[in-house]
Amino acid sequence: MNFAAKRIETLLFIGLLTLLGGSVAYGEEIYPSKPIKVVVPFPPGGATDILTRAVTEKLAVRLGQPVVIENKPGGGANIGASAVAHATPDGYTILMGSMGSHSAAISYYKTLTYNLRADLTPISRVGTIGITVLVSADNPAKNLAELISNVRAHPGDFTCGSSGTGGQIHLTCEMFKTAANLNILHIPYKGTAMLIPDLITGRVSMTLDNIPPYLQLIQTGKVKALAVTMLERSPLLPDVPTLAESGFPGFDSVAAYSFFVPTGTPKPIIDRLNKEVNAVLLDPELKLKMREQGIEIQGSTPEAVSAYLDNEITKWAKVIKEGKIAQE
Incomplete structure (x- = not known):
């Protein structure tokens, strides 16, 4: 084949890839050529589920294949996370990872069936969700100081509910207990949806949970938000102070989420997914829709996710050690 013919052949091949929407050729298969599964390690209805479904709906359009959500809560x-870590590394199984929960697990659990840093490879940051201190509308505390005073006056009588043992919500509660030197019993639930009714009725005294599932309850006065755990106030709750403002400088717990694939997934597939995810996250309509629900979406490079993970692993290890928090 002469040079001119070879150049024409190359240009035709590039044109074919363009017509295929930038699909990545891997072996003899064009990726993606079948539905993609995204595993959400929490029950349906929570903030992570809300975020995942909104993003993957648009991601499916860009990839030209259905994106199916599979909720695998627990632990x-x-x-x-373990299910994805041990899946075939072909780009067809993706994890919506909780950066806080997975990072804390390294120090909290005695044994894990996967290695966060070795078995999972980041694709991109997807978004962050604020966490707030919540009590029932009937709770007499009007602010965080009054809540703390009431807990100290009745040690052992107060409970803190979470969406599951060992996750970021549980450990944010433990972080708060240590910072304020409080005697509070942790009560784990199988997801936020099961916790909410008991919080409304006061059966569980409080929770430090993601804002989105509670936003309407806050607005309708069924529960009260006393503080947020981020370094800055939430745009959705501008009148609710941060824990840092409330006497706990440096207190910082924000639920951050990223997509991961099993380690060994070919780099061209990782690059394609990163490109398409970041394109989705620039959608103004999606940004507005998520912001209205307390979710800030933002993309990143895989390297940025890795650096954030390293910081989270260090932070939660310190919280668990200083609070002498043992696996329940």
Whole structure:
């Protein structure tokens, strides 16, 4: 084949890839050529589920294949993470990872069936969700100081509910207990949906949970938000102070989420997914829709996710050690 013919052949091949929407050729298969599964390691209805479904709906359009959600809750988000870590590394199984829960698990659990850093490879940051201190509308505390005073006056009588043992919500509660030197019993639930009714009725005294599932309840006065755990106030709750403002400087717990694939997934597939995810996250309509629900979406490079994970692993290891928090 002469040079001119070879150049024409190359240009035709590039044109074919363009017509295929930038699909990545892997072996003899064009990726993606079948539905993709995204594992959410929490039950349906929670903030992570809300975020995942909104993003993957648009991602499916860009990839030209259905994206199916599979909820695999339990084990502090580690059952779902382990399932993806041990899946075939072909780009067809993706984890919506909870950066806080997975990072904390390394120090919290005695044994894990996967290695976060070795078995999972980041694709991109997807978004962050604020966490707030919540009590029932009937709770007499009007602010965080009054809540703390009431807990100290009745040690052992107060409970803190979470969406599951060992996850970020549980450990944020433990972080708060240590910072304020409080005697509070942790009560784990099988997801936020099961916790909410008991919080409304006061059966569980409080929770430090993601904002989105509670937003309407806050707005309608069924529960009260006393503080947020991020370093900055939530745009959705501008009148609710941060824990840092409330006497706990440096207190910082924000639920951050990223997509991961099993380690060994070919780099061209990782690059394609990163490109398409970041394109989806620039959608103004999606940004507005998520912001209205307390979710800030933002993309990133895989390297940025890795650096954030390293910081989270260090932070939660310190919280668990200083609080002498043992696996329940």
